[in-house]
Amino acid sequence: MATPLSNIAPHTADRDISTTLQSKILACIDSHTPLQIVGGNSKSFYGRAAQGEHLSVTEHCGIVSYEPTELVITARAGTRLSDIEKVLAERGQMLAFEPPHFSNTATLDTASQSTLGGAIATGLSGPSRPYLGSARDFVLGAKVLTGKGEILKFGGQVMKNVAGFDVARLMTGSLGTLGILLEISLKVLPRHEAEQTLIFERNTQDAILQINKWAGQALPLSGTIGDGQKLYVRLSGSAAAVREGVKKMGGDLLNDDATFWASMREQRAAFFQDDTPLWRFSLPAACAPLDLKGEWLIEWGGAQRWLKTSADSKDIREHAARMGGHATLFRGGDRQGEIFHPLSSALAALHQKLKTAFDPHGILNPGRMFVD
Amino acid sequence: MSDIDRTAFIATLNRILPPHAALSSTEDLHPYECDALSIYRALPLAVCLPETIDQVREILRACHQAKVPVVARGAGTGLSGGALPLTDGVVLSLAKFMRVLEIDPLNRTARVQPGVRNLAISQAVAPYGLYYAPDPSSQIACTIGGNVAENSGGVHCLKYGLTVHNVLGLKVLTIDGELLEIGGGALDSSGYDLLALMTGSEGLLGLIVEVTVKLLPKPELAQVVLAAFDDVGKAGKAVGDIIAAGIIPAGLEMMDGLTLRAVEDFIHAGYPMNAAAILLCELDGVAEEVSEQIVRVSEILKQAGAIEIRASRDEQERVKLWAGRKAAFPAMGRISPDYYCMDGTIPRKHLPAVLQRIGELSAEYKLPVANVFHAGDGNLHPLILYDANTPGELQRTEEFGVKILELCLEKGGTITGEHGVGIEKLGQMCTQFSATELSQFHAVKHAFDPLALLNPGKAVPTLKRCAEFGAMHVHGGKIAFPELERF
Numbered sequence: 001m002a003t004p005l006s007n008i009a010p011h012t013a014d015r016d017i018s019t020t021l022q023s024k025i026l027a028c029i030d031s032h033t034p035l036q037i038v039g040g041n042s043k044s045f046y047g048r049a050a051q052g053e054h055l056s057v058t059e060h061c062g063i064v065s066y067e068p069t070e071l072v073i074t075a076r077a078g079t080r081l082s083d084i085e086k087v088l089a090e091r092g093q094m095l096a097f098e099p100p101h102f103s104n105t106a107t108l109d110t111a112s113q114s115t116l117g118g119a120i121a122t123g124l125s126g127p128s129r130p131y132l133g134s135a136r137d138f139v140l141g142a143k144v145l146t147g148k149g150e151i152l153k154f155g156g157q158v159m160k161n162v163a164g165f166d167v168a169r170l171m172t173g174s175l176g177t178l179g180i181l182l183e184i185s186l187k188v189l190p191r192h193e194a195e196q197t198l199i200f201e202r203n204t205q206d207a208i209l210q211i212n213k214w215a216g217q218a219l220p221l222s223g224t225i226g227d228g229q230k231l232y233v234r235l236s237g238s239a240a241a242v243r244e245g246v247k248k249m250g251g252d253l254l255n256d257d258a259t260f261w262a263s264m265r266e267q268r269a270a271f272f273q274d275d276t277p278l279w280r281f282s283l284p285a286a287c288a289p290l291d292l293k294g295e296w297l298i299e300w301g302g303a304q305r306w307l308k309t310s311a312d313s314k315d316i317r318e319h320a321a322r323m324g325g326h327a328t329l330f331r332g333g334d335r336q337g338e339i340f341h342p343l344s345s346a347l348a349a350l351h352q353k354l355k356t357a358f359d360p361h362g363i364l365n366p367g368r369m370f371v372d
Numbered sequence: 373m374s375d376i377d378r379t380a381f382i383a384t385l386n387r388i389l390p391p392h393a394a395l396s397s398t399e400d401l402h403p404y405e406c407d408a409l410s411i412y413r414a415l416p417l418a419v420c421l422p423e424t425i426d427q428v429r430e431i432l433r434a435c436h437q438a439k440v441p442v443v444a445r446g447a448g449t450g451l452s453g454g455a456l457p458l459t460d461g462v463v464l465s466l467a468k469f470m471r472v473l474e475i476d477p478l479n480r481t482a483r484v485q486p487g488v489r490n491l492a493i494s495q496a497v498a499p500y501g502l503y504y505a506p507d508p509s510s511q512i513a514c515t516i517g518g519n520v521a522e523n524s525g526g527v528h529c530l531k532y533g534l535t536v537h538n539v540l541g542l543k544v545l546t547i548d549g550e551l552l553e554i555g556g557g558a559l560d561s562s563g564y565d566l567l568a569l570m571t572g573s574e575g576l577l578g579l580i581v582e583v584t585v586k587l588l589p590k591p592e593l594a595q596v597v598l599a600a601f602d603d604v605g606k607a608g609k610a611v612g613d614i615i616a617a618g619i620i621p622a623g624l625e626m627m628d629g630l631t632l633r634a635v636e637d638f639i640h641a642g643y644p645m646n647a648a649a650i651l652l653c654e655l656d657g658v659a660e661e662v663s664e665q666i667v668r669v670s671e672i673l674k675q676a677g678a679i680e681i682r683a684s685r686d687e688q689e690r691v692k693l694w695a696g697r698k699a700a701f702p703a704m705g706r707i708s709p710d711y712y713c714m715d716g717t718i719p720r721k722h723l724p725a726v727l728q729r730i731g732e733l734s735a736e737y738k739l740p741v742a743n744v745f746h747a748g749d750g751n752l753h754p755l756i757l758y759d760a761n762t763p764g765e766l767q768r769t770e771e772f773g774v775k776i777l778e779l780c781l782e783k784g785g786t787i788t789g790e791h792g793v794g795i796e797k798l799g800q801m802c803t804q805f806s807a808t809e810l811s812q813f814h815a816v817k818h819a820f821d822p823l824a825l826l827n828p829g830k831a832v833p834t835l836k837r838c839a840e841f842g843a844m845h846v847h848g849g850k851i852a853f854p855e856l857e858r859f
Binding site for chain 2: 157
């Protein structure tokens with residue numbers, strides 16, 4: 001069923017080292033050796049500080065199958081994200097959740113070290129997330145190596161599949177604490193025919209209100225950023241829909257908007273060039289600006305907000321929780337401390353039980369998400 | 373459970389609930405003996421109809437203490453026997469949780485109780501120009517709690533996703549009565565994606581007592597293109613051609629000749645009676661976009677060999693064309709005493725071959741099949757027409773059904789696209805998943821429900837059952853689940 005690699009992606013390597021990885025896990029179970037799972041190492045800043053012996057999965061790479069008419073790509077976890085994006089672009093398709101690469105070495109438009117496995121294990125999504133969906137929304141299936149040393153397949157390569165618990169989506173964003181991703185099947189979408197970015201003069205409060213009003217109308221929104229002075233709104237879709245949207249919304253056109261959105265997605269814009277701890281707030285989109293000191297950047301129609309601040313984390317989390325959301329210490333600060341929003345005791349207990357269900361020996365990325 | 377224990381347990385339920393809300397007499401239990409997969413029936417120990425979360429919690433705690441299994445039930449429209457009662461268990465109906473708790477038009481979310489009907493959500497938010505996207509055929513009756521439990525799909529999930537893509541938060545009671553708040557008004561939450569895990573978990577992990585759904589703005593315009601074909605295979609291929617052209621229709625449905633004639637007699641939707649198959653392709657967006665796409669789609673359909681192509685001219689005509697599609701199952705009930713609805717998904721490219729093979733199997737088993745399905749997603753719904761009063765026909769029907777699901781697996785698909793595993797597809801789960809994968813599912817269930825009291829025996833087969841299923845398969849001819857009464 002898989003299309004031969006040579007026909008679809010001559011520029012990507014193709015290696016299956018799953019049995020080597022499996023032997024390694026079995027050995028580590030025996031020797032009680034905790035492991036930190038490493039892909040392109042581009043997102044190692046994220047989550048709690050990693051500990052344990054390095055286990056690289058970059059050698060486990062290659063596109064296993066890609067069928068444009070099925071809108072599905074299956075690739076090994078070590079496959080470079082940029083290779084996947086390139087192969088999709090050749091057939092007029094894309095990863096609609098715009099995964100950030102966060103690669104140290106990459107400039108914006110050349111190959112980065114980031115891998116598919118890292119993108120799915122962190123579950124991060126780019127500017128289009130509220131409008132087109134998140135990383136987990138596009139995950140159709142996964143082959144996983146658990147902490148028991150078992151290679152298991154969940155989900156599949158079809159759009160609709162409700163056989164068994166949705167473990168493939170559970171893996172997404174679990175930071176390798178439940179299993180090593182070996183292979184991932186993703187739904188892909190056709191690239192947009194047209195794209196245009198509009199700029200408006202709006203303070204944060206007005207920007208939030210304005211975008212949420214627009215989001216309730218049939219407009220082809222695909223990205224929103226508010227920096228306190230300006231509101232940037234990207235429209236994507238058919239030429240007609242974008243044209244109509246521009247007509248309805250007004251504003252000034254932004255030139256070279258692809259660079260703008262890439263710099264935001266990759267956190268290379270000036271706002272992110274700072275050593276102050278960077279917090280990510282996930283909130284109900286329309287909620288009012290939070291009364292916390294620091295520099296703010298609003299994304300996802302207000303559902304994702306960035307704050308540079310040295311404020312006390314307890315205070316930050318209280319503000320987020322009061323609004324019905326949560327806060328993550330995204331970059332900087334104390335990486336040994338609580339990075340992700342603490343869970344209720346009932347949920348924390350459940351997380352621990354799930355971790356044990358997949359990794360009973362506690363060898364996979366221990367403590368990367370929460371203190372084990 | 374002994375008679376004494378049984379009486380004591382029912383007395384406990386009666387203490388928790390008012391008299392009309394705890395049912396235990398045989399005649400009161402009968403309406404709950406099955407869901408929409410009525411070939412499986414069983415009478416539970418009791419049926420509970422709580423009205424408050426506190427009552428649900430107390431029932432769960434009582435069941436937990438007495439080790440009585442709990443089967444959650446919404447509207448009972450499920451097609452895989454997920455809400456089939458267990459003879460020693462309680463059916464916990466959430467039908468009385470019918471309130472829309474909050475509509476937040478600016479955030480485009482609604483917080484609803486689990487017993488709210490799918491369509492009622494869209495009706496409640498319509499004044500704000502919003503709607504809830506997933507639209508299973510049973511949407512006038514099925515509840516949102518059931519939709520979450522089954523990860524229901526519908527006609528429009530090709531473009532707008534399944535339930536899992538349209539739910540933001542859940543309140544869930546665990547078997548020991550603990551309330552879990554999973555997600556909420558934000559787009560994600562801290563920790564593991566329990567929202568995805570709960571969605572489609574078929575009542576095995578927790579009781580859903582509140583749902584926050586995502587709402588979408590209504591498209592400015594939607595139009596349906598109807599294309600008729602003189603050959604089912606050509607229609608199947610046209611589906612792939614549309615997707616290949618980079619078009620994602622809002623819906624892309626197929627009906628074969630047998631179905632469309634039955635529907636036409638019933639609904640008078642205006643379908644061409646002479647066609648071997650029709651496609652319904654809905655396009656939505658701004659007016660100019662829709663008219664451009666209609667031109668493109670019509671051209672593709674013409675190239676694919678359509679013998680007739682027409683687009684709905686107004687909303688009334690569009691609704692009428694869909695009415696036929698949504699009435700396809702009841703229309704089958706008019707031409708056949710019984711029908712058995714299958715639900716597998718395959719990669720779209722295999723549509724022509726699979727439809728042909730189903731036709732061959734139909735001849736082999738001497739049972740007619742009507743095909744009406746979500747072609748754009750590759751989600752098949754072959755309806756096997758049979759008469760339960762003819763000895764042996766139900767058994768032949770089930771064997772035929774198994775063959776269809778195995779065919780889906782052989783083509784790289786799955787045994788269920790949207791109806792769930794329930795009690796129905798336990799055997800095929802043993803084919804789709806390895807023993808270690810099934811054990812991992814059990815480990816997940818154990819993390820939530822260590823005593824296995826929530827809908828036990830459904831959705832994930834025990835390894836023992838798989839072994840038995842394998843044996844049954846070899847010998848053939850044995851009825852599945854002999855412990856269950858058949859009607």
